[in-house]
Amino acid sequence: MKELSIHASNHSYKVQIGKGLRHTVGSMIAKDYSHVMIITDSQVAPLYLEDVKHSLTGTPIDTVIFPAGEQAKSMSQYEELLTACIENSLDRKSLIIALGGGVVGDLAGFVAATYMRGIDYIQMPTTVLAHDSSVGGKVAINHPLGKNLIGSFHSPVQVLYDVETLQTLPYHELRSGYAEIIKHGCLDDPDLFHDATSRSLADEAITEVLEDHLLKGIAIKASVVEQDEKETGIRKYLNLGHTLGHAIESEAGYGHVTHGEAVAIGLLFAMYVSKEKLEASMPIANLYAWLGKQGYPLNVLTHLDTSSLVDRMKKDKKSTSGKVNMVLLEELGKPVMMEVKETELTELLNRFKEEVMSC
Numbered sequence: 001m002k003e004l005s006i007h008a009s010n011h012s013y014k015v016q017i018g019k020g021l022r023h024t025v026g027s028m029i030a031k032d033y034s035h036v037m038i039i040t041d042s043q044v045a046p047l048y049l050e051d052v053k054h055s056l057t058g059t060p061i062d063t064v065i066f067p068a069g070e071q072a073k074s075m076s077q078y079e080e081l082l083t084a085c086i087e088n089s090l091d092r093k094s095l096i097i098a099l100g101g102g103v104v105g106d107l108a109g110f111v112a113a114t115y116m117r118g119i120d121y122i123q124m125p126t127t128v129l130a131h132d133s134s135v136g137g138k139v140a141i142n143h144p145l146g147k148n149l150i151g152s153f154h155s156p157v158q159v160l161y162d163v164e165t166l167q168t169l170p171y172h173e174l175r176s177g178y179a180e181i182i183k184h185g186c187l188d189d190p191d192l193f194h195d196a197t198s199r200s201l202a203d204e205a206i207t208e209v210l211e212d213h214l215l216k217g218i219a220i221k222a223s224v225v226e227q228d229e230k231e232t233g234i235r236k237y238l239n240l241g242h243t244l245g246h247a248i249e250s251e252a253g254y255g256h257v258t259h260g261e262a263v264a265i266g267l268l269f270a271m272y273v274s275k276e277k278l279e280a281s282m283p284i285a286n287l288y289a290w291l292g293k294q295g296y297p298l299n300v301l302t303h304l305d306t307s308s309l310v311d312r313m314k315k316d317k318k319s320t321s322g323k324v325n326m327v328l329l330e331e332l333g334k335p336v337m338m339e340v341k342e343t344e345l346t347e348l349l350n351r352f353k354e355e356v357m358s359c
């Protein structure tokens, strides 16, 4: 098992990564709790819920299963989960376990952040993408007008990543999660970027390097969130590719394009803007070709209206007074924040659609 410690403002927590951890959760939890509520989704539950439940002995356990998918990060689903907490008499000494991908982590984490003004929760990620979402304490639900607009910072008390669960992950979800690995490579590890984008994700051999890529991604994320937990400075860099990515997700309708698929297009756009505004040398053609070969749905952008996307980008959490701030790259491994004016953004997005996305 691999382990690293993250120092959050209120507490430190361990990220433990290994095979079969779902069978030993009970003995790995550091504290006694009055109640444990496992929150998971309808696809993960039949695969792993019993294993986790079985490992927890001696504490009353409740389980809540919600329909899988991005649409669950909604007000109505959030309210249902809070109702389940109240009906099951969870108290301030209770623990929530978020068993699943980023949707479960963000939603259950937001419930934990707000129920009785905040109770403990453990992240048990089961997707590649959740190497990112389970670390750092950002929890949120979506609003029809924008991604993750309702949320909080609430760090987990532990992250238990059973990488054996990734064996059942469908290929398109593995691919989706790789967008965040590539993002972490762009931000702080060009070798990781080059290594990941020189492989075929459909190849069986990816499982041999996957754990290494996940560990590298987690280490980069951990280092950033330790330095800037509440995103007043360098944490904004973790949003590389998300200014357009989030706009695509909400404009297309949550769940029509996965988070990772949208971020992949957003990464290409961030590279394009970096090339145009900073004269940065960016591997745009290589990344575009690699994403296409892996089957990322790159054509979704052509069906989305530029001015609607720009309006959505103006509502991004990094924007101030409607001014869009994007994370750009001076070179791979060197992120920088930059304001992009509305007219320029519209022009760049139109040119990006024509020059890059219609090849």
Ligand SMILES: NC(=O)c1ccc[n+]([C@@H]2O[C@H](COP(=O)([O-])OP(=O)(O)OC[C@H]3O[C@@H](n4cnc5c(N)ncnc54)[C@H](O)[C@@H]3O)[C@@H](O)[C@H]2O)c1
Binding pocket: 041, 042, 043, 044, 047, 068, 069, 070, 073, 100, 101, 102, 103, 104, 106, 126, 127, 128, 129, 130, 132, 133, 134, 135, 136, 137, 138, 139, 148, 165, 166, 167, 168, 169, 170, 173, 176, 177, 180, 258, 259, 260
């Ligand atoms: N909080 C953060 O820092 C952060 C970071 C990145 C992304 N996110 C959020 O994460 C979400 C995306 O997460 P995701 O891609 O994990 O999506 P997800 O949680 O919807 O999981 C993707 C699909 O895979 C299924 N699944 C999960 N684990 C499985 C397994 N082991 N085997 C088979 N099927 C499995 C799920 O049921 C779902 O259908 C987005 O809402 C995004 O905004 C948050």
Ligand SMILES: O=C(O)C(=O)C[C@@H](O)[C@H](O)[C@H](O)COP(=O)(O)O
Binding pocket: 132, 136, 138, 140, 147, 148, 180, 231, 235, 236, 238, 239, 242, 317
């Ligand atoms: O942890 C962060 O900070 C990130 O930006 C990581 C992103 O991959 C993630 O999608 C995050 O949820 C986006 O945050 P948001 O503040 O733009 O909603």
Ligand SMILES: [Zn+2]
Binding pocket: 132, 180, 242, 259, 263
């Ligand atoms: Zn993301």
